[in-house]
Amino acid sequence: MSIEVSGGRRGLTDPALAAIILAAVPDQPLETQRKMNYFMTPRGKRINEYEVLCCYTQPTPDWIPGGLDWGDWTQKFHGGRPSWSNESTEMRSSDWLKHRDPAFRWHALYVKDKAEEWRYTDRFLRAYSADGHVRSMDPVWRDEVLGDYLGAFGFSEYGLFNSHSSVVRDCLGDTLRMSSAMIGLDKVDNAQMIQMERTFLAKLVPGFPEATDIPKNEWTKGTIFKGSREVVQQIWQETYDWNEILFSGHMVYDPLFGQFVRREFFGRLSSYYGDSLTPFFINQMQLYFSQTKGITTDMFHTCLAADGRFGAYNTRLMQVWANKWLPRTITALKDFMGIFSKIPEIKGVSDKPAIEAALNRVFDDWKHDFADPIGYKTDTAALIKTVLSGLK
Amino acid sequence: MAISAATKAATDALAVNRAPVSVGAQEVHRWMQSFTWDFEKNRTKYSTKYKMANDTKEQFKLIAKEYARMESVKDERQFGSLQDVLTRVDAANRVHPKWNESMKVISNFLEVGEYNAIAATGMLWDSATAPEQKNGYLGQVLDEIRHTNQCGYINYYFAKQGQDAAGHNDARRTRAIGPLWKGMKRVFSDGFISGDAVECSINLQLVGEACFTNPLIVAVTEWASANGDEMTPTVFLSIETDELRHMANGYQTVVSIANDAAASKYLNTDLNNAFWTQQKYFTPVLGMMFEYGSHFKVEPWVKTWNRWVYEDWGGIWIGRLGKYGVKSPASLRDAKKDAYWAHHDLFLIAYALWPTGFFRLTLPTAQEAEWYEANYPGWYDMYGKVYDEWRARGCEDPNSGFLPLQWFIENNHPIYIDRVSQVPFCPSYCKGASTLRVLEFNGKKHSFSDQWGERMWLSEPERYECQNIFEQYEGRELSEVIAEGHGLRSDGKTLISQPHTNKDGKMWTLDDIKKINCVFSDPLKAL
Numbered sequence: 072m073s074i075e076v077s078g079g080r081r082g083l084t085d086p087a088l089a090a091i092i093l094a095a096v097p098d099q100p101l102e103t104q105r106k107m108n109y110f111m112t113p114r115g116k117r118i119n120e121y122e123v124l125c126c127y128t129q130p131t132p133d134w135i136p137g138g139l140d141w142g143d144w145t146q147k148f149h150g151g152r153p154s155w156s157n158e159s160t161e162m163r164s165s166d167w168l169k170h171r172d173p174a175f176r177w178h179a180l181y182v183k184d185k186a187e188e189w190r191y192t193d194r195f196l197r198a199y200s201a202d203g204h205v206r207s208m209d210p211v212w213r214d215e216v217l218g219d220y221l222g223a224f225g226f227s228e229y230g231l232f233n234s235h236s237s238v239v240r241d242c243l244g245d246t247l248r249m250s251s252a253m254i255g256l257d258k259v260d261n262a263q264m265i266q267m268e269r270t271f272l273a274k275l276v277p278g279f280p281e282a283t284d285i286p287k288n289e290w291t292k293g294t295i296f297k298g299s300r301e302v303v304q305q306i307w308q309e310t311y312d313w314n315e316i317l318f319s320g321h322m323v324y325d326p327l328f329g330q331f332v333r334r335e336f337f338g339r340l341s342s343y344y345g346d347s348l349t350p351f352f353i354n355q356m357q358l359y360f361s362q363t364k365g366i367t368t369d370m371f372h373t374c375l376a377a378d379g380r381f382g383a384y385n386t387r388l389m390q391v392w393a394n395k396w397l398p399r400t401i402t403a404l405k406d407f408m409g410i411f412s413k414i415p416e417i418k419g420v421s422d423k424p425a426i427e428a429a430l431n432r433v434f435d436d437w438k439h440d441f442a443d444p445i446g447y448k449t450d451t452a453a454l455i456k457t458v459l460s461g462l463k
Numbered sequence: 464m465a466i467s468a469a470t471k472a473a474t475d476a477l478a479v480n481r482a483p484v485s486v487g488a489q490e491v492h493r494w495m496q497s498f499t500w501d502f503e504k505n506r507t508k509y510s511t512k513y514k515m516a517n518d519t520k521e522q523f524k525l526i527a528k529e530y531a532r533m534e535s536v537k538d539e540r541q542f543g544s545l546q547d548v549l550t551r552v553d554a555a556n557r558v559h560p561k562w563n564e565s566m567k568v569i570s571n572f573l574e575v576g577e578y579n580a581i582a583a584t585g586m587l588w589d590s591a592t593a594p595e596q597k598n599g600y601l602g603q604v605l606d607e608i609r610h611t612n613q614c615g616y617i618n619y620y621f622a623k624q625g626q627d628a629a630g631h632n633d634a635r636r637t638r639a640i641g642p643l644w645k646g647m648k649r650v651f652s653d654g655f656i657s658g659d660a661v662e663c664s665i666n667l668q669l670v671g672e673a674c675f676t677n678p679l680i681v682a683v684t685e686w687a688s689a690n691g692d693e694m695t696p697t698v699f700l701s702i703e704t705d706e707l708r709h710m711a712n713g714y715q716t717v718v719s720i721a722n723d724a725a726a727s728k729y730l731n732t733d734l735n736n737a738f739w740t741q742q743k744y745f746t747p748v749l750g751m752m753f754e755y756g757s758h759f760k761v762e763p764w765v766k767t768w769n770r771w772v773y774e775d776w777g778g779i780w781i782g783r784l785g786k787y788g789v790k791s792p793a794s795l796r797d798a799k800k801d802a803y804w805a806h807h808d809l810f811l812i813a814y815a816l817w818p819t820g821f822f823r824l825t826l827p828t829a830q831e832a833e834w835y836e837a838n839y840p841g842w843y844d845m846y847g848k849v850y851d852e853w854r855a856r857g858c859e860d861p862n863s864g865f866l867p868l869q870w871f872i873e874n875n876h877p878i879y880i881d882r883v884s885q886v887p888f889c890p891s892y893c894k895g896a897s898t899l900r901v902l903e904f905n906g907k908k909h910s911f912s913d914q915w916g917e918r919m920w921l922s923e924p925e926r927y928e929c930q931n932i933f934e935q936y937e938g939r940e941l942s943e944v945i946a947e948g949h950g951l952r953s954d955g956k957t958l959i960s961q962p963h964t965n966k967d968g969k970m971w972t973l974d975d976i977k978k979i980n981c982v983f984s985d986p987l988k989a990l
Binding site: 074075076077079080081082083088089091092093095096097098100101102103104105106107108109110120123124125127128129130139140141142143144145146147148149150151152153154155177178179181182183184185186188189190192193196197198200201202203205206225226229233235236237238239240241245248249252253255256257259260262263266267270271274275276277278281282283284287290291304308309311 | 501575579690758
């Protein structure tokens with residue numbers, strides 16, 4: 072028969088083609104090693120599917136630690152700057168491909184989770200609206216706090232999202248790149264969820280403004296978010312070291328400022344103002360925070376701080392970066408204290424002792440999860456005192 | 464409306480209407496353009512000579528959660544097919560062995576392209592100023608992660624289920640040994656990520672995706688299917704569903720710079736360079752993989768190329784961009800000539816260097832020789848008789864002590880590497896348009912095979928300094944290079960690469976290669 076086949080004939084199902092194919096197929100497999108990436112060192116006992124599909128996809132030469140390729144770049148930037156280079160970060164590593172997402176999420180698992188959250192969000196919003204929950208919401212909380220300040224916080228999330236673009240371009244490892252893109256997407260998802268909540272409220276509450284101009288004005292010109300806006304801008308556009316971007320955003324700013332705003336302000340206070348809507352979104356953001364924390368602590372603690380050759384140096388550098396970004400974050404939190412003068416005070420909830428307790432929770436968590444593992448010493452009580460001085 | 468009035472209105476409205484309400488993705492997306500804000504140091508970290516407009520829109524208007532829903536649905540179909548019905552019918556063992564080998568290369572090399580596109584679109588996300596445009600590039604970042612995983616899944620599937628796992632199971636480690644790797648890195652890796660951000664977008668989206676993904680990801684599925692492979696169509700067609708958005712991103716890149724004065728100065732030059740960069744590798748390599756890497760043929764590569772590259776892309780797609788001043792590349796005419804013979808020239812060299820591969824190659828059979836001669840008159844006199852000679856000298860038999868590379872040396876046909884594209888060529892034995900040009904710079908010689916690459920190098924030699932394989936391996940004995948590059952099967956002796964796919968044929972070992980004592984030399988040093 073002719074070897075040129077037409078009309079969409081398929082070798083699997085066309086008997087004439089299949090007979091020729093099967094006659095050519097070896098009687099026994101030619102290779103007994105069937106595990107892809109069998110040569111790699113897995114994080115756990117065995118190479119898992121995430122490691123099979125993600126690890127060593129980065130085609131860097133061996134002079135970028137961890138790479139399996141050799142030689143130079145086949146095309147460089149104008150002027151001769153290399154495609155990827157060790158100089159893109161002050162951090163040092165024996166193996167830039169070592170990082171693992173602790174949840175071992177490759178793309179399919181990541182989008183499956185988020186798709187489920189989307190479907191559940193849609194069902195929740197329909198139930199919430201049909202049930203008339205919005206009637207119980209305190210109007211000042213709803214129109215001023217959610218309309219203006221939650222909306223303004225969306226810009227913080229959006230700015231942090233954008234800080235991941237150069238990380239995705241410049242970082243030196245495959246799993247690092249994939250994780251960075253995913254935690255970046257989670258940040259824009261947060262910004263979009265905030266807008267989604269505002270649009271939803273506008274559908275339920277006549278006159279509720281869903282437009283972004285008022286919150287943007289608050290973000291760009293107001294005092295409550297002044298410090299955070301400056302930090303976000305510095306992380307996003309003034310920081311070139313991709314590790315420093317991730318460290319400043321996810322190891323200092325977000326675990327302190329982000330956690331206080333999301334968990335201790337909007338998450339905790341909303342129920343006191345009859346708001347059962349905001350916690351629904353905040354809890355999704357907190358899930359992302361938790362997943363991101365797993366990722367970035369793996370990057371910085373498990374991989375870089377524990378690096379056999381460069382761990383001590385990396386740890387010192389992280390301490391230097393913490394020294395740089397912590398005061399700015401404290402200023403952001405101090406500025407944010409101004410928001411408490413905008414809401415009706417509830418004793419034991421939004422008064423100074425309650426705020427101080429909330430700050431203690433956030434700083435204790437940060438110390439335990441982020442500072443202690445790199446031996447970073449700081450007086451959290453003094454920091455909290457500084458933040459509280461922002462209360463009007 | 465005052466707060467109290469609004470509350471009362473809400474309560475009143477709910478009293479008469481308790482219809483469930485939700486928020487659609489489009490209702491969120493329509494605010495996205497206002498998500499950014501101006502500040503003094505708001506600029507990209509990656510320089511471009513173009514200015515991307517602040518108000519550029521995107522066409523697909525996805526938000527994060529809707530993106531995830533869409534992709535998750537596609538994943539369910541795809542992985543359901545692979546893990547269920549295709550596994551139950553033992554589909555990976557019903558693929559023609561020649562095609563099984565081709566997929567070691569196609570899937571892994573495409574994976575590299577997809578992987579680098581993550582970084583490339585990260586750069587574009589950074590470079591764009593319009594939030595919608597950023598959002599379009601962000602979607603592509605995630606898509607490229609998806610495609611990287613999907614391409615890996617093909618090799619993973621073939622390794623786990625198929626007839627010859629070697630090469631599928633370790634392509635990421637062994638791929639760098641051979642002559643096809645560096646050229647692939649130029650088009651699929653560095654060409655996407657190293658340069659002016661818009662130039663990279665043109666390479667990736669306007670040429671790589673809009674032009675070559677059609678033959679690479681769509682046409683390949685016809686060849687796969689004809690040769691018994693239903694895994695590749697299942698995965699690649701799912702990949703292609705995302706490519707449409709990527710082509711739209713490329714289109715929007717051009718739209719975003721259309722009113723910038725730099726566009727009229729540089730855009731067509733950048734497009735011409737990008738087209739030549741991409742076609743210089745893809746035209747011969749894809750043609751070679753399809754025609755020489757299959758048993759059943761769908762159609763001559765030159766026809767596929769003409770339809771997808773010349774007519775569809777060079778005519779229709781670029782024609783649509785004509786209103787923005789975009790013209791078909793000047794190099795398209797020369798590329799059309801390459802589409803006829805370049806893949807035949809390349810296979811001759813690739814087969815001669817077969818021990819450096821991570822796949823098995825097969826000499827054309829008599830039936831195939833007839834097919835080549837019928838579709839490419841003159842094929843036998845140039846190539847067929849050489850393959851007959853190699854076969855007669857026992858090139859498939861490890862006891863013969865004959866490597867086809869020796870034929871090139873004996874007949875004084877040196878093989879050079881084009882410095883810019885890193886594609887090997889033999890100027891004294893080819894039917895394609897390759898001509899040898901040698902230039903010296905900073906005490907080092909550089910060979911080129913065409914005027915377009917030579918021009919790029921003359922403009923910016925500092926961008927193309929990469930060593931080629933002959934410079935890298937000079938003075939090294941072939942078996943050492945193979946062992947160092949992990950080109951062995953799990954028995955530690957047998958080569959992954961082989962010069963045949965005959966199931967009864969003897970496999971070459973490292974000792975067979977060592978006996979020949981083939982030592983690499985740099986042909987440029989002889990000039």
